Amino acid sequence: MDGGSKANIIGLTVARNAMAAANVREEGIAGLSQPLRFYASDQVHSCHQKAVELLGLGNRALVRVPTDSRCRMDLEALRLLIAADRAAGCRPACVIATAGTTNTGAIDDLQAIGALCREDGLWFHVDGCIGALLAIAPRHRHLVAGLSEAGSLALDLHKWLHVPFEAGCAIVREASVHRATFALHPEYLEEKPRGIAAAEYLFDYGLQTSRGFRALKVWMTLKEHGLNKLGRLIDQNIDQAQYLSDLVRSDERLELVAPTLINILCFRFNPGGLDEAQLREINNEIMLQLQEDGTAALSDTTVHGRHCLRVAICNHRTRREDLDVLVREVVRLGESLMIGQLDRNTPIHPTCGRRAGPPAIADDSD
Numbered sequence: 339m340d341g342g343s344k345a346n347i348i349g350l351t352v353a354r355n356a357m358a359a360a361n362v363r364e365e366g367i368a369g370l371s372q373p374l375r376f377y378a379s380d381q382v383h384s385c386h387q388k389a390v391e392l393l394g395l396g397n398r399a400l401v402r403v404p405t406d407s408r409c410r411m412d413l414e415a416l417r418l419l420i421a422a423d424r425a426a427g428c429r430p431a432c433v434i435a436t437a438g439t440t441n442t443g444a445i446d447d448l449q450a451i452g453a454l455c456r457e458d459g460l461w462f463h464v465d466g467c468i469g470a471l472l473a474i475a476p477r478h479r480h481l482v483a484g485l486s487e488a489g490s491l492a493l494d495l496h497k498w499l500h501v502p503f504e505a506g507c508a509i510v511r512e513a514s515v516h517r518a519t520f521a522l523h524p525e526y527l528e529e530k531p532r533g534i535a536a537a538e539y540l541f542d543y544g545l546q547t548s549r550g551f552r553a554l555k556v557w558m559t560l561k562e563h564g565l566n567k568l569g570r571l572i573d574q575n576i577d578q579a580q581y582l583s584d585l586v587r588s589d590e591r592l593e594l595v596a597p598t599l600i601n602i603l604c605f606r607f608n609p610g611g612l613d614e615a616q617l618r619e620i621n622n623e624i625m626l627q628l629q630e631d632g633t634a635a636l637s638d639t640t641v642h643g644r645h646c647l648r649v650a651i652c653n654h655r656t657r658r659e660d661l662d663v664l665v666r667e668v669v670r671l672g673e674s675l676m677i678g679q680l681d682r683n684t685p686i687h688p689t690c691g692r693r694a695g696p697p698a699i700a701d702d703s704d
């Protein structure tokens with residue numbers, strides 16, 4: 339247990355060793371007869387690049403597969419890339435599907451990717467840091483159908499299970515393959531049938547020898563609230579994201595930048611007449627002002643080339659009224675910034691030293 343980045347690194351390390359066709363533990367990547375290739379969508383979280391870098395494979399080993407208009411991995415492109423790599427002498431090793439991308443919450447087609455990996459003899463890893471817990475949401479668990487096919491899975495319990503930071507988790511289907519990647523028993527760590535070290539050693543399944551008892555807070559959360567309630571809260575957040583999407587769609591000054599599937603919503607203030615650079619500037623300023631005045635903790639991102647505000651609703655205290663306020667404030671700030679921009683573009687009068695243009699604007703932003 340640790341953050342989701344490390345959970346992914348553990349899964350990909352097992353995948354590398356299992357798929358290398360060489361004894362990587364003994365010989366390192368110098369023992370590989372062909373370069374390994376891992377595939378993930380162009381929306382994949384940056385921790386996977388860190389993982390392939392740390393694993394000695396290099397960033398080029400992580401092939402970014404283009405995504406469709408719903409930000410899901412394009413499976414035809416995946417097939418073509420795998421075939422091209424084989425033809426070029428590389429060894430396709432693993433497909434990393436994302437269940438809930440960081441940018442938009444998109445979920446790759448887990449069933450189809452699982453089937454492709456099975457047929458093609460590839461390792462199937464799922465980055466479910468955001469979305470794996472959909473599996474406990476009564477009305478949305480169908481979105482992650484196919485998750486159970488994964489050879490390895492990373493998930494973050496500090497996200498939708500509301501556990502305090504941090505509590506990532508790596509699950510590997512075959513315990514023996516998992517152990518074969520990490521197990522080491524020097525003379526001071528011999529296994530004992532009895533005594534205080536009688537249980538199976540957890541350091542055989544990961545990087546750490548000493549480790550904190552992170553599982554306790556997860557167990558306490560489950561005991562205190564139960565899976566049913568936690569699952570219903572996930573459904574609630576998704577309903578709220580849909581509510582927010584409807585608010586955005588119903589205001590012509592706002593624009594949805596990606597489809598809203600789960601609890602992540604990408605939108606921007608776009609009243610028309612602004613180019614991409616101006617939209618970026620104005621929405622960035624909206625985000626910073628909302629953060630600084632404490633109204634809302636939005637982030638921003640860029641989806642298929644379009645900059646936007648990003649809302650991730652994962653708080654059990656969020657109410658629809660909060661989302662009403664958010665939309666109202668985004669529009670209010672956007673409009674007052676537009677006036678400021680118009681103002682900046684208006685020449686200063688040479689004699690009075692003031693700008694012409696809309697004079698007394700009722701601006702309550704002070």
Ligand SMILES: Cc1ncc(COP(=O)(O)O)c(C=O)c1O
Nearest residue numbers: 341342343383385440467468494
């Ligand atoms: C899809 C995805 N994968 C991996 C991670 C990394 O997880 P962590 O921040 O817990 O290391 C994140 C973080 O938000 C994520 O959204």
